[in-house]
Amino acid sequence: MATEARAVRLGSAVRRGVGQSVLLTLPMVVWSLLMFFHPGAATDRNSVIAAGVTMAFMVALFFLMMRTGNTYRWRRVFFVALGLLFPVGFIYQAIHFRGSMGIPMEEMIAGRTPFCFMPIPMLILPAALTRTVVFPGSIVGVGGMSGAGIAAMVGLWLALTLVLGRGWCSYACFFGGIEEGMASAPKKATIRKIDPRWRLGPWAVLLAMVLLSLALFEPAYCEWLCPFKAVSEYLAARNTVGLLQNALFVVLFAGLVVVLPLLTKKRTQCSCFCPFGAFQSIFNKTSVFDVRIDKERCKPCVACQTACPTMSLSKESIARGETLLSCTKCGACVDACPRGAMNWHVKGTEAAANPERARLLFLYAAWALAVMFGGSILAQGIRTILHFVL
């Protein structure tokens, strides 16, 4: 309570003094030290510099969140950096270990594919019905180029998802940053009216890909529709179908991750296409955190709806005082609201009872994930750059 008493509330943002912000940032400093400099961490020069830079970056952003009261602005810096540095580290690793960005079919069959969280929803039905993992990565610890096995990845994802819900898509996903950067670039959206039915796109892609994966016993999304294959790894095309698949990856990346975000100022891939995002939305029901609208304070100016990069607010949902199921908890609406009506909320507590405390609780959980998961990816990207520069 003392913390909030000293804090100054401006709109929805709570601005704090330097000392108070430093104190609130200390737990994240300790967590970052554990993540980046734990016993057994690489000790070569490039790795140490990369870990130090990443730690400073993550801690500084958290401090700024505490100091300014803004969430979205600083989270976006991290998220865009994550989106840009992931391909740097990943492509280098692919070329270093495999000699190419292309995956030959025999490599996939041998289970030497780095595991990605995207096909998790498509693994469940085939695994339940046939005890078969249709993703071609190995289930044991040594599987995949990254060394992380499917079981470890699924376990990690599940634990974090139960707490954060679709917050995963704003604090951990290494794909969304590029389009968030693109969406932030223009001052105004060229396309402002988007048919609300496009919000159902991710569910349609999810349904289609789950059914096709089950029918083909192949990860259909990875083989046909993943836009991020264009900046990570592609199928080593040896026939017309392979060429078609790679062409689709490039077209989808160009359209959904570059052109449409520039035109709409929205994360179009995340909000209209990503099947993992749809699946992740379900866990917004289990997550203890959500964003609520204080209907007494709200004058429906729709600033929140305009600011939301994932189209997770509609006039109807604002009238109900809540976001849509697809909310990624990025904080854009909370920061944009001029009347402080958008608030972080812990389920089971009174709405708007203590929004800043709810924000702090959420941010500690979300940023801990960001440091652990995204931080390691950032460090790998920086290490790769250092490898070429130093």
Place this chain on the structure above:
Amino acid sequence: MGEALVLGLVSGPACIAACGPVLVPSLLTERAGLGAHARYLAAFLAARLMGYLVFAVVAWELGALVSLLRAPRMPLVGAVYVLLAGVLLWYAWAARRRCARACAGQALVQISENNIETKQAGGLAGAAALGLLTGLNLCPPFVAAGIRAAELGSLGAALLFFAAFFVGTSVWFFPFAGLSCVARSEAVTTVARMAMALIAVWYLAMGIAMLLGRRVYGY
């Protein structure tokens, strides 16, 4: 008969996996209610049986080796895929309708205010077309049954074998009628229509590739 029935029963999960991309979205666009879904499934399965029996005749007349060899199989599967794509696209277009009841999907998206049913989905003709085409689609259990049927002494025996095989696999399809519980909001219908269009595009691409004799994984 017993062998065919058991073969059908044990390979049923593979059958529903193969038919899932066609059956699930088309059922989700149907009018809500157990009766409507049961009628749809009956039409789908009856047409599927017809497909099975047609194939039984071909398998017996030509011999399993001729009908199941890769070279003659590719154009057949390709043609079935192209036709499936066509029917699915038509179905997705025809299923323009609105909520018959209050939309349960408002946590996802609110599309329209008026809950008026304006148009029915593909109906029994659509179900029958999809059932026939999936019946002719050569999924692995179907190929196994085809080989066994071709070894039998008479056409009648081959037909009976396929009929019993059909009964065995059909048991696995009955739970799909339960989809009527969720197929009542406009959001679900829209998702199903979009998914159907996406699946249709996949079938079309694969079908054309097969008809052109291009190499496709798994075939």
